[in-house]
Amino acid sequence: MTGFSKLAQVEAKLLLRDPGAIFSMAIPLFILVIFSGGTSPGDTALPSMSMTIAVGLVGLYMVPTTLATYRERGILRRLSTTPVSPGALLGVQLILQLVFAMLAAGLLVAVSIVAFQAAQPARVAAMSAAFLLGTSAIFAIGLLIAATAASGRAANGIGVLLYFPLAFLGGLMQPKEAMPELLATIGEFTPLGLFRQAIHDAWSGAATQPLLLAIMAAYALVVGSVAARFFRWE
Protein backbone atom coordinates (compact mmCIF):
# COMPACT_ATOMS: atom_id res chain seq x y z
CA MET A 1 0.00 0.00 0.00
CA THR A 2 3.05 2.30 -0.28
CA GLY A 3 2.02 5.63 -1.66
CA PHE A 4 -1.59 4.60 -2.12
CA SER A 5 -3.21 7.20 0.14
CA LYS A 6 -0.95 9.95 -1.18
CA LEU A 7 -1.86 8.88 -4.69
CA ALA A 8 -5.56 9.14 -3.83
CA GLN A 9 -5.00 12.60 -2.30
CA VAL A 10 -3.10 13.95 -5.28
CA GLU A 11 -5.52 12.46 -7.81
CA ALA A 12 -8.46 13.97 -5.90
CA LYS A 13 -6.83 17.40 -6.15
CA LEU A 14 -6.24 16.89 -9.86
CA LEU A 15 -9.85 15.83 -10.34
CA LEU A 16 -11.09 19.02 -8.69
CA ARG A 17 -8.70 21.10 -10.83
CA ASP A 18 -10.09 19.52 -14.00
CA PRO A 19 -12.51 21.90 -15.72
CA GLY A 20 -14.35 18.78 -16.91
CA ALA A 21 -15.40 18.16 -13.30
CA ILE A 22 -17.10 21.54 -13.03
CA PHE A 23 -18.70 20.95 -16.41
CA SER A 24 -20.04 17.51 -15.39
CA MET A 25 -21.49 19.00 -12.20
CA ALA A 26 -22.86 22.18 -13.78
CA ILE A 27 -24.60 20.80 -16.88
CA PRO A 28 -27.11 18.55 -15.07
CA LEU A 29 -27.69 21.24 -12.45
CA PHE A 30 -28.37 23.74 -15.21
CA ILE A 31 -30.85 21.35 -16.90
CA LEU A 32 -32.57 20.81 -13.55
CA VAL A 33 -32.90 24.55 -12.88
CA ILE A 34 -34.02 25.48 -16.42
CA PHE A 35 -36.70 22.82 -16.81
CA SER A 36 -38.03 22.65 -13.28
CA GLY A 37 -40.36 25.56 -14.08
CA GLY A 38 -42.48 23.14 -16.10
CA THR A 39 -42.77 20.42 -13.47
CA SER A 40 -45.40 19.96 -10.80
CA PRO A 41 -44.55 19.46 -7.10
CA GLY A 42 -43.64 15.88 -6.27
CA ASP A 43 -42.03 15.34 -9.68
CA THR A 44 -39.32 12.67 -9.91
CA ALA A 45 -38.86 12.43 -13.69
CA LEU A 46 -36.72 15.55 -14.19
CA PRO A 47 -34.40 14.88 -11.21
CA SER A 48 -33.88 11.31 -12.48
CA MET A 49 -32.96 12.69 -15.90
CA SER A 50 -30.50 15.20 -14.46
CA MET A 51 -28.85 12.51 -12.33
CA THR A 52 -28.46 10.32 -15.42
CA ILE A 53 -26.87 13.21 -17.30
CA ALA A 54 -24.35 13.68 -14.46
CA VAL A 55 -23.33 10.01 -14.36
CA GLY A 56 -23.27 9.87 -18.18
CA LEU A 57 -20.90 12.85 -18.36
CA VAL A 58 -18.60 11.46 -15.68
CA GLY A 59 -18.56 7.95 -17.17
CA LEU A 60 -18.43 8.74 -20.87
CA TYR A 61 -16.41 11.93 -20.76
CA MET A 62 -14.26 12.20 -17.63
CA VAL A 63 -13.28 8.54 -17.12
CA PRO A 64 -12.06 7.88 -20.69
CA THR A 65 -10.42 11.27 -21.16
CA THR A 66 -8.48 11.05 -17.90
CA LEU A 67 -7.29 7.48 -18.38
CA ALA A 68 -6.41 7.80 -22.07
CA THR A 69 -4.52 11.02 -21.32
CA TYR A 70 -2.57 9.28 -18.56
CA ARG A 71 -1.58 6.57 -20.98
CA GLU A 72 -0.78 9.00 -23.79
CA ARG A 73 1.44 11.08 -21.53
CA GLY A 74 3.39 7.99 -20.43
CA ILE A 75 2.25 8.39 -16.82
CA LEU A 76 1.12 4.76 -16.51
CA ARG A 77 4.42 3.61 -18.01
CA ARG A 78 6.46 5.85 -15.75
CA LEU A 79 4.62 4.45 -12.73
CA SER A 80 5.45 0.90 -13.72
CA THR A 81 9.12 1.70 -13.04
CA THR A 82 8.27 2.66 -9.43
CA PRO A 83 7.16 0.41 -6.57
CA VAL A 84 3.56 1.54 -7.24
CA SER A 85 1.86 -0.24 -10.11
CA PRO A 86 -0.10 1.65 -12.76
CA GLY A 87 -3.04 -0.57 -11.78
CA ALA A 88 -3.15 1.30 -8.47
CA LEU A 89 -3.58 4.58 -10.34
CA LEU A 90 -6.36 3.05 -12.44
CA GLY A 91 -8.11 1.83 -9.28
CA VAL A 92 -7.74 5.17 -7.51
CA GLN A 93 -9.14 6.98 -10.54
CA LEU A 94 -12.20 4.73 -10.82
CA ILE A 95 -12.95 5.06 -7.11
CA LEU A 96 -12.55 8.85 -7.20
CA GLN A 97 -14.75 9.19 -10.28
CA LEU A 98 -17.37 7.01 -8.58
CA VAL A 99 -17.22 9.20 -5.47
CA PHE A 100 -17.47 12.27 -7.65
CA ALA A 101 -20.54 10.86 -9.45
CA MET A 102 -22.09 10.11 -6.04
CA LEU A 103 -21.44 13.67 -4.87
CA ALA A 104 -23.00 15.06 -8.05
CA ALA A 105 -26.03 12.77 -7.60
CA GLY A 106 -26.37 13.78 -3.94
CA LEU A 107 -26.23 17.45 -4.85
CA LEU A 108 -28.91 16.96 -7.51
CA VAL A 109 -31.19 15.08 -5.09
CA ALA A 110 -30.78 17.83 -2.49
CA VAL A 111 -31.34 20.71 -4.92
CA SER A 112 -34.37 19.14 -6.54
CA ILE A 113 -36.02 18.49 -3.17
CA VAL A 114 -35.10 21.74 -1.44
CA ALA A 115 -35.41 24.17 -4.34
CA PHE A 116 -37.96 22.55 -6.63
CA GLN A 117 -40.32 20.54 -4.39
CA ALA A 118 -39.38 17.20 -5.90
CA ALA A 119 -40.51 14.14 -3.94
CA GLN A 120 -38.10 12.49 -1.48
CA PRO A 121 -36.67 9.27 -2.95
CA ALA A 122 -39.28 6.61 -2.08
CA ARG A 123 -36.91 3.66 -1.81
CA VAL A 124 -33.36 4.59 -0.95
CA ALA A 125 -31.93 1.05 -0.97
CA ALA A 126 -33.34 0.29 -4.43
CA MET A 127 -32.07 3.65 -5.64
CA SER A 128 -28.57 2.97 -4.31
CA ALA A 129 -28.52 -0.44 -5.99
CA ALA A 130 -29.70 1.08 -9.28
CA PHE A 131 -27.09 3.82 -8.94
CA LEU A 132 -24.20 1.41 -8.33
CA LEU A 133 -25.16 -1.04 -11.08
CA GLY A 134 -25.94 1.71 -13.59
CA THR A 135 -22.78 3.64 -12.81
CA SER A 136 -20.74 0.44 -13.23
CA ALA A 137 -22.36 -0.14 -16.64
CA ILE A 138 -21.67 3.42 -17.79
CA PHE A 139 -18.09 3.42 -16.40
CA ALA A 140 -17.47 0.14 -18.23
CA ILE A 141 -18.26 1.90 -21.50
CA GLY A 142 -15.94 4.73 -20.48
CA LEU A 143 -13.21 2.18 -19.78
CA LEU A 144 -13.73 0.63 -23.20
CA ILE A 145 -13.28 4.04 -24.80
CA ALA A 146 -10.12 4.58 -22.73
CA ALA A 147 -8.87 1.13 -23.75
CA THR A 148 -9.29 1.64 -27.47
CA ALA A 149 -8.75 5.38 -28.04
CA ALA A 150 -5.34 6.30 -29.42
CA SER A 151 -5.01 9.48 -27.36
CA GLY A 152 -6.66 11.57 -24.68
CA ARG A 153 -8.06 13.87 -27.32
CA ALA A 154 -9.50 10.93 -29.26
CA ALA A 155 -11.06 9.50 -26.08
CA ASN A 156 -12.62 12.87 -25.38
CA GLY A 157 -14.04 13.02 -28.93
CA ILE A 158 -15.41 9.47 -28.85
CA GLY A 159 -16.92 10.06 -25.41
CA VAL A 160 -18.73 13.20 -26.50
CA LEU A 161 -19.85 11.63 -29.80
CA LEU A 162 -21.19 8.61 -27.95
CA TYR A 163 -22.83 10.66 -25.22
CA PHE A 164 -25.28 12.50 -27.47
CA PRO A 165 -26.95 9.52 -29.22
CA LEU A 166 -27.00 7.60 -25.94
CA ALA A 167 -28.54 10.57 -24.14
CA PHE A 168 -31.12 10.91 -26.91
CA LEU A 169 -32.00 7.20 -26.84
CA GLY A 170 -31.99 7.20 -23.04
CA GLY A 171 -34.73 9.82 -22.99
CA LEU A 172 -32.52 12.64 -21.67
CA MET A 173 -33.17 15.06 -24.55
CA GLN A 174 -36.93 14.69 -24.53
CA PRO A 175 -39.37 12.53 -22.58
CA LYS A 176 -39.45 9.02 -23.95
CA GLU A 177 -43.23 9.36 -24.54
CA ALA A 178 -42.47 12.01 -27.18
CA MET A 179 -40.08 9.70 -29.08
CA PRO A 180 -40.93 7.40 -32.00
CA GLU A 181 -41.98 4.05 -30.55
CA LEU A 182 -39.14 2.03 -32.06
CA LEU A 183 -36.47 4.43 -30.81
CA ALA A 184 -38.08 4.58 -27.39
CA THR A 185 -38.03 0.77 -27.18
CA ILE A 186 -34.41 0.58 -28.26
CA GLY A 187 -33.62 3.39 -25.85
CA GLU A 188 -35.02 1.42 -22.90
CA PHE A 189 -32.12 -1.03 -23.28
CA THR A 190 -29.30 1.49 -23.62
CA PRO A 191 -27.17 2.13 -20.53
CA LEU A 192 -28.44 5.67 -19.94
CA GLY A 193 -32.06 4.61 -20.61
CA LEU A 194 -31.80 1.75 -18.12
CA PHE A 195 -30.16 3.98 -15.53
CA ARG A 196 -32.77 6.71 -15.87
CA GLN A 197 -35.66 4.25 -15.65
CA ALA A 198 -34.25 2.33 -12.67
CA ILE A 199 -33.54 5.55 -10.75
CA HIS A 200 -36.95 6.95 -11.62
CA ASP A 201 -38.67 3.73 -10.44
CA ALA A 202 -36.90 3.83 -7.09
CA TRP A 203 -37.35 7.58 -6.62
CA SER A 204 -41.06 7.55 -7.44
CA GLY A 205 -41.79 4.31 -5.56
CA ALA A 206 -42.76 2.24 -8.62
CA ALA A 207 -42.03 -1.48 -8.46
CA THR A 208 -38.37 -2.42 -9.04
CA GLN A 209 -37.87 -4.08 -12.43
CA PRO A 210 -35.23 -6.77 -11.82
CA LEU A 211 -34.69 -7.09 -15.58
CA LEU A 212 -33.33 -3.52 -15.73
CA LEU A 213 -30.86 -4.21 -12.95
CA ALA A 214 -29.82 -7.49 -14.56
CA ILE A 215 -29.16 -5.86 -17.93
CA MET A 216 -27.10 -3.12 -16.29
CA ALA A 217 -25.06 -5.75 -14.45
CA ALA A 218 -24.56 -7.59 -17.74
CA TYR A 219 -23.33 -4.38 -19.41
CA ALA A 220 -20.87 -3.81 -16.57
CA LEU A 221 -19.59 -7.36 -16.75
CA VAL A 222 -19.38 -7.86 -20.51
CA VAL A 223 -18.22 -4.40 -21.56
CA GLY A 224 -15.94 -4.22 -18.53
CA SER A 225 -14.17 -7.46 -19.41
CA VAL A 226 -13.80 -6.44 -23.06
CA ALA A 227 -12.25 -3.17 -21.85
CA ALA A 228 -9.90 -5.03 -19.51
CA ARG A 229 -8.95 -7.38 -22.35
CA PHE A 230 -8.01 -4.54 -24.69
CA PHE A 231 -6.57 -2.09 -22.19
CA ARG A 232 -3.02 -1.09 -23.05
CA TRP A 233 -0.70 0.44 -20.49
CA GLU A 234 1.33 2.25 -23.12
Added chain:
Amino acid sequence: MAVIEVADLSKRYGKLHVLNGVSFSVEQGEIFGILGPNGAGKTTTVECVEGLRRPDGGSIRVLGLDPVRGGRELSHQVGVQLQQSLLPENLKVWEALDLYASFYDSPKDWRELLEEWGLADKRNVRFGTLSGGQKQRLFIALALVGDPKVAFLDELTTGLDPAARRATWELIKQVRAAGVTVVLVSHYMDEVEELCDRVAVFDRGRIVALDTPSNLVSAVDADQHLRFRPLAPLDDAVLTGVPGVVSVTRSGDQVVVAGRGDFAGAVTSALARERIPVAELRIERHTLEDAFVALTGRTFDSEES
Protein backbone atom coordinates in the same frame (compact mmCIF):
# COMPACT_ATOMS: atom_id res chain seq x y z
CA MET B 1 31.32 -5.12 -8.86
CA ALA B 2 29.01 -5.12 -11.86
CA VAL B 3 25.73 -3.38 -11.14
CA ILE B 4 24.20 -4.34 -14.46
CA GLU B 5 25.02 -7.40 -16.52
CA VAL B 6 23.51 -7.90 -19.93
CA ALA B 7 24.37 -10.97 -21.95
CA ASP B 8 23.40 -11.75 -25.52
CA LEU B 9 20.23 -9.67 -25.46
CA SER B 10 17.95 -9.94 -28.47
CA LYS B 11 14.60 -8.39 -29.30
CA ARG B 12 12.45 -8.63 -32.41
CA TYR B 13 9.37 -6.74 -33.47
CA GLY B 14 7.84 -9.05 -36.05
CA LYS B 15 10.65 -9.86 -38.42
CA LEU B 16 12.65 -6.79 -37.54
CA HIS B 17 15.63 -7.53 -35.30
CA VAL B 18 15.95 -4.42 -33.17
CA LEU B 19 18.54 -5.97 -30.85
CA ASN B 20 20.97 -8.66 -31.82
CA GLY B 21 23.39 -10.18 -29.31
CA VAL B 22 23.87 -7.12 -27.12
CA SER B 23 26.20 -7.72 -24.15
CA PHE B 24 27.72 -5.28 -21.70
CA SER B 25 28.18 -4.69 -18.02
CA VAL B 26 28.02 -1.52 -15.97
CA GLU B 27 30.32 -1.09 -12.98
CA GLN B 28 29.42 0.40 -9.63
CA GLY B 29 29.73 4.19 -9.58
CA GLU B 30 30.39 4.87 -13.25
CA ILE B 31 28.48 6.87 -15.81
CA PHE B 32 27.89 4.39 -18.59
CA GLY B 33 26.93 5.86 -21.95
CA ILE B 34 24.69 4.26 -24.52
CA LEU B 35 25.36 6.14 -27.73
CA GLY B 36 23.98 5.71 -31.19
CA PRO B 37 21.76 7.28 -33.81
CA ASN B 38 17.99 7.15 -33.55
CA GLY B 39 16.72 3.66 -34.24
CA ALA B 40 19.96 1.95 -33.19
CA GLY B 41 18.28 0.09 -30.30
CA LYS B 42 19.43 2.26 -27.39
CA THR B 43 16.04 2.90 -25.83
CA THR B 44 14.88 -0.69 -26.41
CA THR B 45 17.97 -1.94 -24.59
CA VAL B 46 17.45 0.36 -21.64
CA GLU B 47 13.74 -0.47 -21.46
CA CYS B 48 14.60 -4.17 -21.30
CA VAL B 49 17.06 -3.44 -18.48
CA GLU B 50 14.38 -1.37 -16.70
CA GLY B 51 11.93 -4.27 -16.99
CA LEU B 52 9.53 -2.32 -19.21
CA ARG B 53 10.05 -4.71 -22.11
CA ARG B 54 10.66 -8.42 -22.21
CA PRO B 55 13.62 -9.44 -24.35
CA ASP B 56 13.23 -12.36 -26.74
CA GLY B 57 16.56 -13.80 -25.71
CA GLY B 58 19.55 -13.30 -23.46
CA SER B 59 19.84 -12.52 -19.79
CA ILE B 60 19.78 -9.35 -17.73
CA ARG B 61 20.75 -8.85 -14.10
CA VAL B 62 20.39 -5.53 -12.33
CA LEU B 63 21.80 -5.51 -8.79
CA GLY B 64 21.67 -9.29 -9.08
CA LEU B 65 17.94 -9.35 -9.90
CA ASP B 66 15.96 -10.15 -13.02
CA PRO B 67 14.25 -6.88 -14.02
CA VAL B 68 10.97 -8.58 -14.95
CA ARG B 69 10.58 -11.06 -12.08
CA GLY B 70 12.39 -8.98 -9.47
CA GLY B 71 10.66 -5.83 -10.66
CA ARG B 72 9.00 -4.81 -7.43
CA GLU B 73 12.10 -5.28 -5.29
CA LEU B 74 14.28 -3.65 -7.92
CA SER B 75 12.02 -0.65 -8.35
CA HIS B 76 12.99 0.57 -4.88
CA GLN B 77 16.66 0.75 -5.91
CA VAL B 78 16.35 2.10 -9.42
CA GLY B 79 15.40 5.57 -10.66
CA VAL B 80 14.19 6.16 -14.18
CA GLN B 81 13.75 9.13 -16.45
CA LEU B 82 11.89 8.04 -19.56
CA GLN B 83 12.34 9.67 -22.91
CA GLN B 84 8.67 10.23 -23.61
CA SER B 85 6.89 10.68 -20.36
CA LEU B 86 5.00 13.66 -19.00
CA LEU B 87 3.03 14.50 -15.89
CA PRO B 88 -0.56 15.74 -15.53
CA GLU B 89 -0.76 19.39 -16.64
CA ASN B 90 -2.28 20.53 -13.35
CA LEU B 91 0.14 18.74 -11.03
CA LYS B 92 2.34 21.18 -9.09
CA VAL B 93 6.09 20.65 -8.85
CA TRP B 94 6.09 19.97 -5.10
CA GLU B 95 3.12 17.63 -5.39
CA ALA B 96 4.91 15.55 -8.02
CA LEU B 97 8.00 15.18 -5.84
CA ASP B 98 5.99 14.56 -2.68
CA LEU B 99 3.92 11.91 -4.50
CA TYR B 100 6.86 10.07 -6.03
CA ALA B 101 8.76 10.22 -2.72
CA SER B 102 5.81 8.45 -1.07
CA PHE B 103 6.25 5.45 -3.38
CA TYR B 104 9.62 4.47 -1.90
CA ASP B 105 10.67 2.90 1.39
CA SER B 106 13.52 5.33 2.07
CA PRO B 107 13.15 8.35 -0.17
CA LYS B 108 15.36 11.41 -0.23
CA ASP B 109 14.11 14.67 1.20
CA TRP B 110 12.37 16.12 -1.85
CA ARG B 111 12.77 19.65 -0.53
CA GLU B 112 16.54 19.26 -0.89
CA LEU B 113 16.10 17.98 -4.42
CA LEU B 114 14.04 21.07 -5.21
CA GLU B 115 17.00 23.22 -4.15
CA GLU B 116 19.63 21.10 -5.88
CA TRP B 117 17.82 21.09 -9.19
CA GLY B 118 16.99 24.78 -9.11
CA LEU B 119 13.25 24.28 -8.78
CA ALA B 120 12.71 25.85 -5.35
CA ASP B 121 11.07 28.97 -6.76
CA LYS B 122 8.87 26.79 -8.98
CA ARG B 123 7.50 24.56 -6.25
CA ASN B 124 3.93 25.79 -6.61
CA VAL B 125 3.98 25.99 -10.39
CA ARG B 126 1.89 23.53 -12.38
CA PHE B 127 3.69 21.11 -14.67
CA GLY B 128 1.92 22.43 -17.76
CA THR B 129 3.39 25.90 -17.35
CA LEU B 130 7.03 24.85 -16.75
CA SER B 131 9.61 25.50 -19.46
CA GLY B 132 11.23 22.58 -21.27
CA GLY B 133 14.35 22.82 -19.13
CA GLN B 134 12.39 22.99 -15.88
CA LYS B 135 10.35 19.92 -16.88
CA GLN B 136 13.55 18.06 -17.66
CA ARG B 137 15.09 18.99 -14.29
CA LEU B 138 11.91 17.85 -12.55
CA PHE B 139 12.09 14.48 -14.31
CA ILE B 140 15.68 14.01 -13.21
CA ALA B 141 14.74 14.97 -9.66
CA LEU B 142 11.88 12.43 -9.79
CA ALA B 143 14.30 9.77 -10.99
CA LEU B 144 16.48 10.45 -7.94
CA VAL B 145 13.81 10.95 -5.28
CA GLY B 146 13.75 7.26 -4.32
CA ASP B 147 17.47 7.46 -3.46
CA PRO B 148 18.35 4.88 -6.14
CA LYS B 149 21.55 2.89 -6.53
CA VAL B 150 21.18 3.08 -10.30
CA ALA B 151 19.65 5.89 -12.35
CA PHE B 152 18.63 5.57 -15.98
CA LEU B 153 18.53 8.84 -17.85
CA ASP B 154 17.23 8.70 -21.40
CA GLU B 155 18.00 11.69 -23.64
CA LEU B 156 18.62 13.83 -20.61
CA THR B 157 19.30 17.17 -22.28
CA THR B 158 16.96 17.04 -25.25
CA GLY B 159 15.25 20.39 -25.60
CA LEU B 160 17.62 22.25 -23.30
CA ASP B 161 19.56 25.33 -24.35
CA PRO B 162 23.37 25.13 -24.28
CA ALA B 163 23.74 26.78 -20.88
CA ALA B 164 21.11 24.52 -19.32
CA ARG B 165 22.82 21.47 -20.85
CA ARG B 166 26.15 22.40 -19.25
CA ALA B 167 24.45 23.00 -15.92
CA THR B 168 22.73 19.62 -16.15
CA TRP B 169 26.05 17.92 -16.90
CA GLU B 170 27.55 19.38 -13.73
CA LEU B 171 24.63 18.05 -11.71
CA ILE B 172 24.98 14.59 -13.24
CA LYS B 173 28.64 14.59 -12.20
CA GLN B 174 27.47 15.33 -8.66
CA VAL B 175 25.07 12.41 -8.86
CA ARG B 176 27.98 10.14 -9.71
CA ALA B 177 30.07 11.69 -6.96
CA ALA B 178 27.31 10.70 -4.54
CA GLY B 179 27.90 7.07 -5.54
CA VAL B 180 24.94 6.55 -7.87
CA THR B 181 25.64 4.47 -10.96
CA VAL B 182 24.25 6.28 -14.00
CA VAL B 183 23.21 4.81 -17.33
CA LEU B 184 22.99 7.64 -19.81
CA VAL B 185 21.28 7.18 -23.17
CA SER B 186 22.21 9.87 -25.63
CA HIS B 187 22.66 10.71 -29.25
CA TYR B 188 24.79 13.73 -28.39
CA MET B 189 28.51 13.09 -28.92
CA ASP B 190 29.62 16.05 -26.80
CA GLU B 191 27.47 14.96 -23.88
CA VAL B 192 28.88 11.45 -23.92
CA GLU B 193 32.46 12.70 -24.28
CA GLU B 194 31.96 15.07 -21.38
CA LEU B 195 30.20 12.77 -18.94
CA CYS B 196 30.73 9.10 -19.59
CA ASP B 197 33.42 6.91 -18.08
CA ARG B 198 32.70 4.26 -20.67
CA VAL B 199 30.43 4.18 -23.66
CA ALA B 200 28.77 1.47 -25.71
CA VAL B 201 28.33 2.57 -29.31
CA PHE B 202 25.15 1.13 -30.81
CA ASP B 203 24.44 0.71 -34.47
CA ARG B 204 21.58 -1.25 -36.01
CA GLY B 205 20.83 -3.28 -32.91
CA ARG B 206 24.41 -4.19 -32.05
CA ILE B 207 27.21 -2.79 -29.95
CA VAL B 208 29.98 -1.91 -32.40
CA ALA B 209 32.42 -0.65 -29.77
CA LEU B 210 32.68 -0.35 -26.02
CA ASP B 211 35.45 1.68 -24.41
CA THR B 212 36.25 4.99 -22.78
CA PRO B 213 35.46 7.97 -25.02
CA SER B 214 39.16 8.89 -25.36
CA ASN B 215 40.16 5.34 -26.33
CA LEU B 216 37.40 5.24 -28.91
CA VAL B 217 38.67 8.47 -30.39
CA SER B 218 42.33 7.48 -30.42
CA ALA B 219 41.50 4.14 -31.98
CA VAL B 220 40.17 5.86 -35.09
CA ASP B 221 42.33 4.57 -37.90
CA ALA B 222 41.85 7.41 -40.36
CA ASP B 223 43.85 10.31 -41.69
CA GLN B 224 44.13 13.43 -39.60
CA HIS B 225 44.51 16.84 -41.16
CA LEU B 226 47.01 19.61 -40.58
CA ARG B 227 46.20 22.96 -42.14
CA PHE B 228 48.33 26.07 -42.45
CA ARG B 229 49.03 29.08 -44.67
CA PRO B 230 52.69 29.22 -45.81
CA LEU B 231 54.22 32.71 -45.66
CA ALA B 232 56.95 31.78 -48.16
CA PRO B 233 56.82 29.76 -51.39
CA LEU B 234 56.50 26.07 -50.57
CA ASP B 235 57.23 23.12 -52.79
CA ASP B 236 54.81 20.27 -52.01
CA ALA B 237 57.65 17.78 -52.48
CA VAL B 238 59.14 19.03 -49.21
CA LEU B 239 56.14 17.57 -47.39
CA THR B 240 55.17 14.52 -49.44
CA GLY B 241 58.45 12.90 -48.45
CA VAL B 242 57.85 13.32 -44.72
CA PRO B 243 57.13 10.04 -42.86
CA GLY B 244 53.43 9.51 -42.16
CA VAL B 245 52.18 12.04 -44.72
CA VAL B 246 49.55 10.58 -47.04
CA SER B 247 48.73 13.54 -49.25
CA VAL B 248 49.29 17.25 -49.64
CA THR B 249 46.56 19.35 -51.19
CA ARG B 250 45.90 23.03 -51.55
CA SER B 251 42.74 24.87 -50.83
CA GLY B 252 43.09 28.55 -51.74
CA ASP B 253 46.21 29.82 -49.99
CA GLN B 254 45.94 27.02 -47.43
CA VAL B 255 47.90 23.81 -47.49
CA VAL B 256 46.16 20.71 -46.16
CA VAL B 257 48.40 17.82 -45.17
CA ALA B 258 46.72 14.50 -44.50
CA GLY B 259 48.62 11.92 -42.54
CA ARG B 260 48.74 9.33 -39.82
CA GLY B 261 50.51 8.77 -36.57
CA ASP B 262 52.93 11.45 -35.47
CA PHE B 263 53.06 13.09 -38.89
CA ALA B 264 52.19 16.52 -37.55
CA GLY B 265 55.43 16.88 -35.59
CA ALA B 266 57.45 15.67 -38.58
CA VAL B 267 55.74 18.16 -40.87
CA THR B 268 56.43 21.12 -38.62
CA SER B 269 60.08 20.07 -38.28
CA ALA B 270 60.37 19.83 -42.06
CA LEU B 271 58.90 23.31 -42.44
CA ALA B 272 61.35 24.67 -39.86
CA ARG B 273 64.25 23.01 -41.64
CA GLU B 274 63.25 24.65 -44.92
CA ARG B 275 62.77 27.98 -43.09
CA ILE B 276 59.20 28.38 -44.23
CA PRO B 277 57.18 30.36 -41.72
CA VAL B 278 53.48 29.48 -41.54
CA ALA B 279 50.33 31.11 -40.20
CA GLU B 280 46.97 29.77 -39.06
CA LEU B 281 48.40 26.36 -38.20
CA ARG B 282 45.67 24.01 -37.09
CA ILE B 283 45.37 20.30 -36.34
CA GLU B 284 41.93 18.85 -36.78
CA ARG B 285 41.74 16.26 -34.07
CA HIS B 286 39.33 13.35 -34.16
CA THR B 287 36.10 13.41 -32.26
CA LEU B 288 33.74 10.72 -31.11
CA GLU B 289 31.80 11.47 -34.26
CA ASP B 290 34.81 10.43 -36.38
CA ALA B 291 35.02 7.31 -34.24
CA PHE B 292 31.43 6.51 -35.05
CA VAL B 293 31.97 7.02 -38.78
CA ALA B 294 35.08 4.86 -38.65
CA LEU B 295 33.23 2.10 -36.79
CA THR B 296 30.13 2.01 -38.93
CA GLY B 297 31.17 3.50 -42.25
CA ARG B 298 28.28 5.94 -42.00
CA THR B 299 27.78 9.43 -40.71
CA PHE B 300 25.95 9.68 -37.46
CA ASP B 301 22.89 11.58 -38.64
CA SER B 302 22.14 9.63 -41.78
CA GLU B 303 20.30 6.90 -39.88
CA GLU B 304 16.51 6.76 -40.14
CA SER B 305 14.83 8.22 -37.13
